Amino acid sequence: MKNESTALGPNKVTGVAVSRPQRTASVQTYIPEIAKGLAITMKHFFQNTKEMAFGQRNDPNTEAIEDGINCVSYPEQKRPYPARSRGMHRLTQRDDGSPRCVACLCCSTACPAQCIHIEAGEYPEGDPRRGYERFPQRFVIDELRCIFCGFCVEACPCDAIRMDTGIHAAPYDSREQFIFEKDILMSFPGRDGSHLTANPRHEPGEGSHPGLDRDKH
Amino acid sequence: MTLTLVSFLLFVLKAFVVVMFAMNVAVILTWADRRQGAMIQDRVGPNRAVAWIPTKVAQGLAVGPAIAVIALVAFVVLKLAPPPEELAQRAMLFSQLGILFTWLTGVVIAGKVQNRGVTNSFDAWLYSLGDPRRIFYGGLFAHFLALFVGLALNDSAYAEQVRDIGYGGGAGLLILSVLFGAVYAAISINGEPRIGLRLAGLLHPAADGLKTIFKEDFIPPNADKFLHSLAPFISFFPALVVMAVIPFGDTLCFSLTKDGGLGNLMTAMPRGGMCTEGAIRLQVVDLDVGLLYFFALAGTGIVGAALAGWASDNKYSLLGGVRAASQMVSYEVTMGLTLVGAVMVYGTLRVDKMIEWQSQNAWGIFVQPLAFFLFFTASVAESKRIPFDIPEGESEIVAGYFTEYAGMKFAMFFFAEYIAVVTSAGLMSAIFLGGWDLPFLYRDGLHVTIGQTVIFEQALPHLVIVIVGALGFVLKTLTLCWLQLMIRWTLPRFRYDQLMRLGWRKLLPASLGNVLATGLIVMAIVSAGPGVAEFMALLADYSKAIVALAGLGGFIYFIVFLVKPVHKRQSLASTSAQFAAAAGGTRSARMSA
Numbered sequence: 001m002k003n004e005s006t007a008l009g010p011n012k013v014t015g016v017a018v019s020r021p022q023r024t025a026s027v028q029t030y031i032p033e034i035a036k037g038l039a040i041t042m043k044h045f046f047q048n049t050k051e052m053a054f055g056q057r058n059d060p061n062t063e064a065i066e067d068g069i070n071c072v073s074y075p076e077q078k079r080p081y082p083a084r085s086r087g088m089h090r091l092t093q094r095d096d097g098s099p100r101c102v103a104c105l106c107c108s109t110a111c112p113a114q115c116i117h118i119e120a121g122e123y124p125e126g127d128p129r130r131g132y133e134r135f136p137q138r139f140v141i142d143e144l145r146c147i148f149c150g151f152c153v154e155a156c157p158c159d160a161i162r163m164d165t166g167i168h169a170a171p172y173d174s175r176e177q178f179i180f181e182k183d184i185l186m187s188f189p190g191r192d193g194s195h196l197t198a199n200p201r202h203e204p205g206e207g208s209h210p211g212l213d214r215d216k217h
Numbered sequence: 218m219t220l221t222l223v224s225f226l227l228f229v230l231k232a233f234v235v236v237m238f239a240m241n242v243a244v245i246l247t248w249a250d251r252r253q254g255a256m257i258q259d260r261v262g263p264n265r266a267v268a269w270i271p272t273k274v275a276q277g278l279a280v281g282p283a284i285a286v287i288a289l290v291a292f293v294v295l296k297l298a299p300p301p302e303e304l305a306q307r308a309m310l311f312s313q314l315g316i317l318f319t320w321l322t323g324v325v326i327a328g329k330v331q332n333r334g335v336t337n338s339f340d341a342w343l344y345s346l347g348d349p350r351r352i353f354y355g356g357l358f359a360h361f362l363a364l365f366v367g368l369a370l371n372d373s374a375y376a377e378q379v380r381d382i383g384y385g386g387g388a389g390l391l392i393l394s395v396l397f398g399a400v401y402a403a404i405s406i407n408g409e410p411r412i413g414l415r416l417a418g419l420l421h422p423a424a425d426g427l428k429t430i431f432k433e434d435f436i437p438p439n440a441d442k443f444l445h446s447l448a449p450f451i452s453f454f455p456a457l458v459v460m461a462v463i464p465f466g467d468t469l470c471f472s473l474t475k476d477g478g479l480g481n482l483m484t485a486m487p488r489g490g491m492c493t494e495g496a497i498r499l500q501v502v503d504l505d506v507g508l509l510y511f512f513a514l515a516g517t518g519i520v521g522a523a524l525a526g527w528a529s530d531n532k533y534s535l536l537g538g539v540r541a542a543s544q545m546v547s548y549e550v551t552m553g554l555t556l557v558g559a560v561m562v563y564g565t566l567r568v569d570k571m572i573e574w575q576s577q578n579a580w581g582i583f584v585q586p587l588a589f590f591l592f593f594t595a596s597v598a599e600s601k602r603i604p605f606d607i608p609e610g611e612s613e614i615v616a617g618y619f620t621e622y623a624g625m626k627f628a629m630f631f632f633a634e635y636i637a638v639v640t641s642a643g644l645m646s647a648i649f650l651g652g653w654d655l656p657f658l659y660r661d662g663l664h665v666t667i668g669q670t671v672i673f674e675q676a677l678p679h680l681v682i683v684i685v686g687a688l689g690f691v692l693k694t695l696t697l698c699w700l701q702l703m704i705r706w707t708l709p710r711f712r713y714d715q716l717m718r719l720g721w722r723k724l725l726p727a728s729l730g731n732v733l734a735t736g737l738i739v740m741a742i743v744s745a746g747p748g749v750a751e752f753m754a755l756l757a758d759y760s761k762a763i764v765a766l767a768g769l770g771g772f773i774y775f776i777v778f779l780v781k782p783v784h785k786r787q788s789l790a791s792t793s794a795q796f797a798a799a800a801g802g803t804r805s806a807r808m809s810a
Contacts, residue, residue: 045253052256064788
């Protein structure tokens with residue numbers, strides 16, 4: 001059988017000729033093939049049984065055995081989500097523990113499922129941030145509506161909403177339990193265990209802040 | 218033989234032993250089948266049933282039997298001094314046992330240490346020895362060394378000292394290794410809050426059995442209620458009682474008291490000796506028609522499946538019942554004709570006589586190899602198991618003839634299938650693998666002889682030989698059961714026409730050809746001179762040597778395979794793996810059971 005690449009059709013799709021299975025005497029009589037199959041089954045049976053009985057099974061998430069398969073025995077073993085996986089939302093915090101969110105409504109506007117509801121509040125009189133930014137009085141996400149597209153994270157100008165908790169939606173038993181209020185969203189840490197983000201924030205009044213009044217510059 | 222109270226009680230006892238063996242093995246097989254399938258795919262399978270026991274009790278379970286063994290050994294050594302002519306034998310026994318337990322303890326602990334890491338200075342020393350295989354090889358070397366030193370110095374001037382060293386040293390090694398292993402195990406689980414008793418998952422079939430008893434017993438509204446309830450019993454019962462004609466051990470010989478009752482068990486038997494009086498055959502019923510009884514009952518099993526299909530008022534059930542009936546009838550023909558060859562060679566229908574012929578000559582698998590293969594295939598088809606499970610083909614007819622069954626009645630069909638596996642394996646091991654016969658083990662002891670050449674001889678007590686033979690029968694039966702399970706996890710299901718073609722156009726002519734060839738060969742050998750008979754006897758001795766060597770080699774290879782260390786490499790290619798590694802890995806102790 002030729003094993004060359006050949007160009008097929010008007011679009012010149014190249015393919016490799018695969019030889020047909022040969023109906024040799026050993027295949028036709030069936031018995032040698034049964035013996036071969038049994039040998040393979042037994043090999044896997046003895047190998048796996050021995051490793052299970054002696055506790056030599058590898059950790060399917062961190063180890064590999066030469067030419068072996070890695071079976072994750074859920075739920076005793078779980079494969080952690082990868083770093084870029086989009087899990088439950090969290091609201092990141094400032095150094096003082098208040099939310100980084102400035103209630104600009106970018107995320108709720110970007111949300112295709114319209115699952116984010118924000119009620120903005122003004123800072124009290126005399127606060128340096130009053131008139132410069134607002135804060136979310138309520139920040140509600142309906143996790144049942146959320147389609148986990150991550151657009152809210154993309155839209156946020158302040159790195160205030162993230163989906164890096166590594167938690168998947170828990171199987172609660174009522175609809176109300178899936179409606180996450182601000183305090184729940186702020187209680188989730190990221191995968192690194194921190195409630196903050198790596199991006200520094202420049203508060204009004206700090207030296208690094210460009211200033212509230214742009215006319216001065 | 219008149220029916221006395223003793224013989225009646227003996228009958229009940231034997232029936233109890235056989236039924237318990239068949240049913241327990243079948244129950245375990247229902248679970249082992251699933252567990253094996255999972256293990257082949259590197260999953261754990263049904264293993265989650267667990268009984269928790271307090272740590273103190275578990276420690277007691279480890280140390281208690283060890284103390285009993287030590288007490289027994291000490292009692293034998295100190296109180297039961299052997300007569301001088303048996304001293305050499307006893308010394309050999311104890312030195313071999315001491316060496317065996319020493320390397321066994323070493324290998325087990327070394328495996329544990331490899332597994333969970335070094336925890337104390339003994340672990341550290343054991344770990345420094347390296348590969349656990351070295352301990353096994355060392356033990357093997359010590360076995361042979363003790364054997365050869367014992368045999369070589371038996372008649373020399375140092376014979377007495379060597380015997381004393383072997384006797385005392387062997388017993389000392391035995392006591393020390395058993396005690397050390399038990400105490401090590403007790404210490405290593407100290408501090409655990411509780412110990413989970415899983416028995417490798419064996420509690421699972423018990424839990425399943427309890428579950429099916431308490432499930433709803435559903436009978437379809439328009440079904441024939443009586444026949445629907447009767448069918449599982451009809452398919453369950455014949456499968457079970459077939460074991461009655463299969464002997465599970467050699468005949469036990471008792472001496473007779475003056476009034477003709479049974480006296481004590483004979484301590485030793487002559488080589489070809491067969492007691493006429495005071496014999497207790499280890500088989501439930503003594504039937505001259507032996508094999509015919511088996512075929513009669515195997516034929517009855519068809520009725521159960523056909524009846525279940527008909528009485529369920531369900532088209533799928535009916536199709537399954539019809540398929541089961543036609544398939545079992547077809548393969549019954551092959552089964553019967555296949556054994557005609559064996560019957561011609563053995564010259565009897567009694568299964569116990571067949572085993573005797575095999576123990577005096579060669580195993581059936583050597584004289585009737587084609588018949589073994591044909592019978593194996595036909596009996597897998599007869600028990601309606603994959604690759605012949607067309608009567609219950611899930612992808613075509615839901616569950617076939619037991620579609621409309623639930624709870625314990627369903628379990629009885631399920632169970633009958635597995636009992637059929639056990640009984641057919643028992644029959645095959647009796648007819649083709651020598652039953653309770655083990656190579657070179659005769660009624661008076663071990664005689665390794667090829668032709669006229671004597672290699673090794675050792676007289677053994679009657680009871681020991683019978684018990685070892687019975688264990689051999691159990692081992693052969695379990696091996697054949699296991700082989701059937703392996704076939705179930707390897708082969709896909711046949712199509713119906715393929716099944717019929719295989720049965721009628723391949724297996725049936727092959728079995729007829731086997732009958733013809735066997736007849737010709739038997740006639741040729743019978744009419745040939747004594748030279749041929751002598752040559753055949755030599756061939757028979759070689760067949761025994763082959764079995765013995767294969768068994769020994771397989772055992773050694775298996776131990777080497779078990780102690781072979783596993784090489785793993787860290788593989789943190791993905792962020793997922795990095796998270797798992799940061800959490801200290803995701804392997805948990807529960808998976809290791």
